[in-house]
Amino acid sequence: MTGDGNDGWAQAVRSRLGLGRLLPLGGAQDGAWIAEEAAVAVLRRAAAGVPGTVLGRLRIAQAGSGASVPAAVPAPPSALPPGPLRVEAEAEGIAGGEALPAAVERLRDRVFGACADELGLAVTEVDVRVTGLLETRPNPSVVVGPDRGAASVRGPEAEAAAAVPGVARLTGVLGAAVQRTDSHIRVEFAVAAGRRALDVAGAVRAAVAAAGADRPVAALVTAVELP
Template sequence: MTGDGSLGHDGLAQAVRSRLGLGRLLPLGGAADGAWIAEEAAAAVLRRAADGLPGTALGRLRIAPVETAAVGGAVVPPPPSALLPGPLRVEAEVEGVLGGESLPAAVEQLRAALFGAAAEALGLGVTEVDVRVTGLLDARPNPSAAVGPDRGAAAVRGPEAQAAAAVPGVAHLTGALGAAVHRTDGHVRVELAVSAGRRALDVTGAVRAAVGAVAGAGRTVAVLVTAVELP
C-alpha cells in the first residue's frame, strides 16, 4: 500500500489480474442463499467430473446465465459485479474419441455428468447443458489438470473470520477481492475455499449461519467461494 493506505501501482495490477482470473461470479443456490462462486472454481469441478468419461474429450467450458430467463434480487448485497440469482447454462465444446461407444451416447453421458456435478458437488442452479462436438480424435488425451491458480490462504483476523474458518468444509479463507472478511455497517462478505468432497452450497450455508451469529444483529452475510479443492 502507499502512505495514504491505497494500493500502489503494482498492488493494483495484481488485484486486477486476480479478479479477472476468477471469471464470472456465479450465484450458488437461489436468491435466499446469499452465496456465489467464481466461474473458475466451478469449471474446475465440472472438468474433473468429465475427465475419464469414454468417447469425449472436453475442451472449452463456459458457465453463464440463461439469457431468456428472468432473474430476481438477492436477499443480501452481492459481491462486486456478481451475477444475480437465476438459472445457469453450461456450454461445453468436446471432441469425439474414435473407437469407443457411439458419439451421441458419449455426449449424453457427458451432459449427465455435468448436470450431476453442478447440482451435487456445487449447488449451482444449472438448467441447461449444451454440448457441441468440434472434431474427432484417434485417442483420448491425458485428463486436464482442472485446477485453477492457488490464491493462497488469507489471515484469520476477527470474530467473523474465526467463525467462518471453523466451519467444517472450509479449507481456508481467501482474499481475491481484498480482505477475506469485508465489513460494512450492515453487511459482511466472507471469501473462502471449500474442502474436497464437500458440497459448496452446504458449506456456504453453514458459514452464513456461523458468521451471522457473531456479526451482530441486523447484519446480512454473503459468502463467495473462490476455490474448491479437488480430490
C-alpha cells in the first residue's frame, strides 16, 4: 500500500472514532498512548481556573525539536511515535485583570503542569497565542471528558486490566477492549478521575503481563474521567 493510502486510512480511523491523534504517554519503553480528545479535556479543565485568560483552540502535536524513537511495542493505528510533544493553544485576555503577559505565563505553566502531573505527556513546548481581549469573562462552561462507553470484561487479561486501581472501565473504541495480534496485546481503557494516566497505563501493562500474556502489552487510554 502506498504512503498516501496509509495516510488516508489513518485519517479515516481518526474521523470515525473522533479521538483525534493518539499521543505517546511517557517514553519509548512505556508502551502507552492516549487519545488527544481525552488529553485536551484534562488540559482545558486545568486551564479553566487561570485568571485573566480564556482558553480557545488547543492542539497537541510532535515538537519541532527532538527526534521520535521506535516504541517498545507496536503503536495503535494512526498513533504518533514516542518523542517530544508541543501544545499549541489560543487564548483571549480579559480586560481589567492581571497584566496579560503574566496571565499568559500562568496559563502556560498550568498547561505544562497538567501535561506532566495529570497525564504523563512528554511536552517540551507550550505555545500560547493571544487572539483577542474580552471585557468580561464569559459564563464558565462545563468541561466534560469523552465518554466512550464500557466494554465487556472477558478473559483473564481483561479481568486483570479492569481490576487495576485507576482503571474506570475497559473500552472498545478500536475493537475489543483486549486485542491480540501476532506481535502484541493492546488494552483499551478509561482512567479514573484523579489518577495520572501514565501511571495507570504502566500498572495495566504489568497486570496483563502477570496474568499470563505471552507477548508485549500496549496500553491505550481512550478517556479520562474528570472530577
